[in-house]
Amino acid sequence: MLSFTLISCLIFALANCQRTPTIQYISQEQIKDIGQTVDLDCSVIYSQEYPVMWIKVEPKGNVVPISSSSNLNIKDNRLSLRHDPTSTTYTLQIKDIQETDAGIYRCAIYISIGNPVSADVHLLVRRPPVISDNSTRSVVVSVDQAVRLECYAEGFPHPRISWRRENNEMLPTGGSIYRGNVLKIAKVQKEDRGTYYCVAENGVGKGARRNIAVEVEFQPVITVPRPRLGQALQYDMDLECHVEAYPPPAIVWIKDNVQLSNNQHYSISIFATADEFTDTTLRVITIEKRQYGKYVCKATNKLGSAQAEVELFESIIPVCPPACGQAQYGEAAQVTTSMALLLISSALFLFLH
Incomplete structure (x- = not known):
């Protein structure tokens, strides 16, 4: 008959065998400015025998292994890895954050090939507005024709678009400021010609501005x-x-x-x-x-x-x-x-x- 001690050891070993490695904690979504530093924490339990990896998931789904256990796989002075054995926490630090660092970072415990336990953290990088190439640059129209001025911008947070005229003149839509991506003039008049400003702002940097020339063709007027x-x-x-x-x-x-x-x-x-x-x-x-x-x-x-x-x-x-x-x-x-x-x-x- 098995002794009590032996039975206890068997039960303990069996319990250990049934414990699945688990990610106990991962950092919440991080929002940073270009040039700042971020710490991404991943705490695990029951993972002593398995590699813990940080991976970056690219926009097209490609994965880039960054670290394995306590070792970095990428030579980049901006990256460092800390391992705290007490809390079993793996901290990936990124200094001097660049726009390209934005994306999904995955902490994964590989129990077997194709069978990881993982959790993701999103790193969002605030970027100043950049006006897109598909925005209007200039237009030439005749009197009484319709005009459509378009302005789009990229950046994070998503930029807000507003329109102004040179010297804060009145817009054809009324008022000195119009908000929205598209400024429409139903029937343009010669007084509407001039320079229009598309302004993109998101609270990061000074914003972006594009000058849009509106030329209105009209027959001669003599004084x-x-x-x-x-x-x-x-x-x-x-x-x-x-x-x-x-x-x-x-x-x-x-x-x-x-x-x-x-x-x-x-x-x-x-x-x-x-x-x-x-x-x-x-x-x-x-x-x-x-x-x-x-x-x-x-x-x-x-x-x-x-x-x-x-x-x-x-x-x-x-x-x-x-x-x-x-x-x-x-x-x-x-x-x-x-x-x-x-x-x-x-x-x-x-x-x-």
Whole structure:
């Protein structure tokens, strides 16, 4: 008959044989910034005879063994492994965390090949926003067309998208800020053209911004600062037109249905002050009688044309500028000034008598 001691030993051995290695504790989900340090803890029991491994699970399902028991399998100065025999805890430490370190880390006890006991911990790395390539960069549309501006960004936490205009101008949707990935303009107007800002923010870093140019095509609009101008014979005079259009228009000056060109009688200047704004000046040189009358400033682009009139009439006294400062007109100016004084004196004489 078996002794009590022997029976007790057999029971103890049998109990030991039936104990399955178990993961008692594993770190909860970890959220860290780039450059920080993280400790991943895994406490096990009944695993003395089995290897305990840390494994990284790649996004496509591939596994990368990092450590086995107390040994590291990867040569990386940022990684270290601590084993506390008292608590049977294996601690994987990652220093100077990089974006690529994010993922699933698995603590596994391999009882036999293909039969592990495992638990996972997620390491999430906060990343500043990066605006995606599939976001809008620029658009060119015609007046009254619909516009769709899109902006997407990657990062962790997931970035929030907002829209603004240059100088905080009013958005076509109303207000100075619009939140959402897509900004829609139902019927764009020429006043809606300009620079729009897509801003991505998630509380990490300063955020990201993309400038989106919105070009609106529209037919020319002409304004004339001085519709009627007087000038004396034999003096020069500048006729001006301001043109607003996109695409930039072709501009001509016309008198008596004849298109004018640069010659001894006329000088035409065209200055583009911006993509949509053009100033044009027609200088009438040494004015003769036949050059008085109405001049037409005409601008044309693919969306249409516009025209405006400037009338040049004869005056007795030269108008400055451009008459002032011209040396060849010095004597004539003196004569004209004397004539003006004579006329004023005559008027005073008649008034007093």
